[in-house]
Amino acid sequence: MGENQESIWANQILDKAQLVMPETHEQNLADTLIDLCYNAAKRTNVPVGIALAASFDLLVGAEYYRNVINRGWCYCPEHQSLIFPYTNTCPACVLSGKFHFHRSNKPESGKIGTATSRLLCVFLDRLFVKSSRNFKIFKGSEPIDILIHDEQKNIMLLAEVKAAPLITLPLLVRSEEKITDLVDGEIVEIPHSAVDNSSLSSSNICLLLPVFHDGSWQSKFVELQTKDDILTNTIWAYGQLENIFRGNNDLFDLYLDTWKRAFEAYQVAYHEKDRSSNIFWLTNACGQPEPRPVDWPARSGTGYESVSDGKTSVGMDRTDDIKKGIYQVLKLGAESKPINQQYQIKTALISNIHAARHYDEYLTSLQDVVWALDETGLAKKAGELDSETPIYNLFDGIISFTRNHPRDEWIRENFQF
Incomplete structure (x- = not known):
């Protein structure tokens, strides 16, 4: 392919891409949370990447709360409260090991993917701004999820994005x-x-924040100070979360401790088959209750309802997403790296949380794979290729806040969490 055709290919990629421009409410909340993360990393021994992953869940939560409506609330007599849950059980009671089925208010999986992909771009954009990296982030067109452009070094990162929260704090109104x-x-x-919460517009809505204290889980109610226009002002939660967390290290530390314990429980439940931590039942993809109550509902087909099924897996941990992501990254590299000399092309998988359950099963054996083109179809060893044959990384990076595997210096330098 000639130089002109290479320029055409690169220009077409950028022409089709849409620059991600954070809305003011997204930017303000992201900036507040990012500042809290770096402050927490200085004050405590919590890695900043863990704090960033936890904060990203709050940003996603603000987006989910846009869809709070009168219907879908669970009345909990034990806490005399109306609760808007994001897993299929009363979240206040499950903290003490009691399962009461109630249909989750989590958005549909397609909407989750669209929202989390955009918000991850917003979060990365604000992280780049904080570190004075003048990168532009674009939403790409198939097969490119996002494109990150470093104009100064003439680098283009083409990435497949798989993002989903670990936990979404329920909303609560005291009755x-x-x-x-x-x-x-x-x-x-x-x-x-x-x-139905018929008085939603005038309700004093709280976050239900689980807190681990003296060996057991308790519920802390954090007032969001909502206003009467909650049903028309769909971005209300962004401002309210910003207000309650801005500069509030104590509240953020409580939330961060909860998130860390939930993340540990999510991993231990899979790797060690230990589901004894009650916070586990507020994490996504936690499965069916254990032990299952006698009155727990059956599915319309076979089996029983889950508290949260595998379609809501955390970060890039859904196995179908991992397999698709591997193919997409290989396809991106094969269609761009050999033909392009105008830009330095990088390819990566990007998420908020690494495949905490399935990384070893699906990615460990592939993370260091390199490839080359052999038009003869005869080469069995690298030495049988022409000495000038380029070798490319399958993954220049497998990137997340909780675990990184960079095989490229630019990625190592710019995605340190």
């Missing part, structure tokens, strides 16, 4: 009175039930 029903002529408090 002024117990919710009752008339049964056989007697007034009784209703059990765990699906209810």
